[in-house]
Amino acid sequence: MRKHRYTLWLVLAIIVLAVYAVFNFKFFSGVSHGERRVTVILETLNVQLDFWQAVHKGAEAAAKEMGLNVSVEGPLSEEGADAQIQILEAAIERKPHAIVIAPIKDDRMPAVLAKAREAGIKLVVIHSSPNMQPSPVVVSSNHFEAGRLAGQTSIKETNGHPVLALISDNENSAVSEERLVGMQLALADYKDSLMGIYYADQSEDRAYLIAKQLITSGSPINTFITLNESASLGVARVLKEQNRADDIRLIAFDSTGDEVQLLEAGIIKASIVQKPFNMGYLGVKTALKLIEGDKTNPITYMESNVITKENMYTTENQKLLFPFINSK
DSSP states (O other), rough: OOHHHHHHHHHHHHHHHHHHHHHHHHHHHHGGGGOOOOOOOOOOOTTOOOHHHHHHHHHHHHHHHTOOEHHHHHSSSTTTTHHHHHHHHHHHHOOOSEEOOOOOOOHHHHHHHHHHHHHHHHEEEEESOOOSSSEEEEEEEEEHHHHHHHHHHHHEEEEEEOOEEEEOOOTTTTHHHHHHHHHHHHHHSTOOOOOEEOOOOHHHHHHHHHHHHHHHOOOOOOOEEESSSSHHHHHHHHHHHHOTTTTTTEEESSSOOHHHHHOOOOOOHHHEOOHHHHHHHHHHHHHHHHHTOOOOEEEEEEEEEEETTTTSSSSSHHHHHHHHHHHH
């Protein structure tokens, strides 16, 4: 009888301790993962831009895996700084636990991001880093290194005799500027290899006209490096029309559906491919670490890969070229 009573008291004590432990865990840990609210603001939600759709998918995958409440927002255009700032200000008013943002370059952006900090919102910047102090936590491709890879690839593709033109999106792009600096470093020992830097302002037609004028004017250019999809498609169109794809190399960035087809056809000789799905995933994962007070790296860089027709069918590169398929 005494042994039975002792066992009963022991069981009751264990139950009380368990309830106490659960209560204290909830009290000190705060809200559950499902109640953590993270707002992801991209440069654009344009469904025609594969890069940002891949970032979107990565953010959603992280949210599903970690049980987070994540909303993904953004303007319809990559040049919509006014719209993005309005979206950011509205998000600050809602006071999520964290904001993950790929900021469009604009002089007003650092001040608006500072408002988020002042409101106690954790901040993670992806794809690029704004000029603000203290610097926010950053998850991004290493754009400098990607530019260096493009320069090195141009040297390899031309057997050490690169004569190239670079076509970028616009002069205000911080990402393109970093890529340019990396490319110039790679070409430092090749005097007069860079014939010119041109800006197509996100226009395929403008890139087409720039490339056509250079080719038909008798320029000795043997390589184009294009820093975004629209420039790549414009130059590719000229090379096909002029039947110059064999003697003028096109080195592109990223891996949209059209660019993958051009790579397979041999029009694009190489593409510097980022990991946008990973960026979205790690951006949200880093936000959760900040919310929970865990240690995070101030900057997380993701490497880019040089993909050619010869290596595009490897398992690793197929995952990079088709992130939507491999994320399912």
